[in-house]
Amino acid sequence: MPFKVAAFYQFAALPDFRALREPLRAFCAGLDLKGSVLLAHEGINGTIAGTDQGIDDFVAELRHGALFGGRLDDLELKFSEAAQMPFQRLKVRLKREIVTLGDTTVDPTRQVGTYVDAADWNELIVAPDIVVLDTRNAFEVAMGTFEGAVDPRIASFGQFKEFAARHLDPAKHRRIAMFCTGGIRCEKASAYLLAQGFAEVYHLKGGILKYLEETPQQDSRWRGDCFVFDERVALGHGLRERAGARSSDAERESAPCEASVHE
Template identity: 60%
Template sequence: MNQENTQIVAAFYKFVSLPDFAEKQEPLLSFCLAQGIKGTILLAAEGINGTIAGSSQGIDAVFAYLSSDRRLADLEYKESYAQAPPFERMKVRLKSEIVTLGLPEVDPNQQVGIYVTPAEWNKLISDPEVTVIDTRNEYEVRIGTFQGAENPHTQSFREFPEYVQHHLDPNQHKKVALFCTGGIRCEKASSFLLAQGFSEVYHLKGGILKYLEEIPATESLWKGECFVFDERVAVSHSLEIGSHELCFCCGHPISDKDKASPHYEEGISCPYCFEQLTEEKRVRQQEKWRQYQLLQGQE
């Protein structure tokens, strides 16, 4: 990796009461721009959520700025690295929720499940009385999940409450353990379940990424790879870059097996979008792929 051009990518969130969140938008945006930082930060009354990229000095400056607000003094972030800038511009957006469940009244600042560290996670999910649920979306679950975990088959986090309504019962499911990529979705989902009357709810602190970082592959109950929302596409144990790529047409993560499918055509389609590929769309996609190759200097 070319260290001179390496960008630090910092992902972070915190559920914390920020009634003045709108007032923070412009000063935070101006500060990030002054540091040469790009990415997206979401602000809401329930907290902050963001992924930003830039130089080591710029990232440090932004977190020093954020921590000057005592409510964000203990804000933690996960670092990864990119060889090229992963974002085109800097955005600070005001939202009703920092992760969209579609129920703003669900407030992790009021109640949240029991945090479980990666070191404690294996024992918890090996308990036959515990119902383990992956709170991520279908395309994420498909490439990897924890052994024995239930897949809600959701296309977005907004669908999670409907899944709970039809598949879970607080009188039957006495212990529920939730997990997601970095911790934010399962933390909010735990608050939702508690509000629905579930009494014993756990969630993986730091998410799958923290688990893969800390737990050796020889002791791991994770199967497959973990989708990430950056240029790495997916990671495996020790956060090594995985084997998946993104379909140029639909953006779905695809494996070598997917690329061996007769429905895969580089730049045009994959097994997950082939059925929606009309002839008109194929022509448009061929032109997009041609333009992309020209920009990459491949033609």
């Protein structure tokens, strides 16, 4: 029986995030879930796997349960399957940011770019005046990306600000469309660019995973595979697991990424 995998995040004010760690860990353990969850003042980010019922109960608790008190009712959520359990253990970690840009003043709940649904993405990224920007790490981009996308050649998301300062100009680059694995990095990057004076910033809602889930392969502008932060390594169209590509937690965590979660 395959395992159900949930990749999720939401930017939301969680001033009590430290107190939430142990109750959330215990709840996940009680459902026999494995994976990684990050908690910070700005919200939650994670990828977990388990039985269908276990994942459904977990999502229901996040969205409607007493633990978060309705603060995660707008959770960005994507489901996929794994032939084997893609995590070896459960980790619930406290962080300064749920995705590390290195600027805690950036707040997507106050200012954020324009969300673009997967169905509308192809039309946007072929516009002649648009800059299509991949906000992921270089080793992820090497595995797959959208046709014509700019690779910032960064080793971690924390280097995005330096890339923007050197290569992006609000006067020259009037329209920017960004994407990442699950939506969290490009969402935060959109808030940052708007604060720097960029006029029109768009980002793919639900990220590459949502696009691969919803877009027929014959209509796709995606090329290659999408790296994911679990033992499946990469997913293709329909969120199908790439055959023969598996890694251990130790191998994956040695990669130059922010955390073992979908971002």
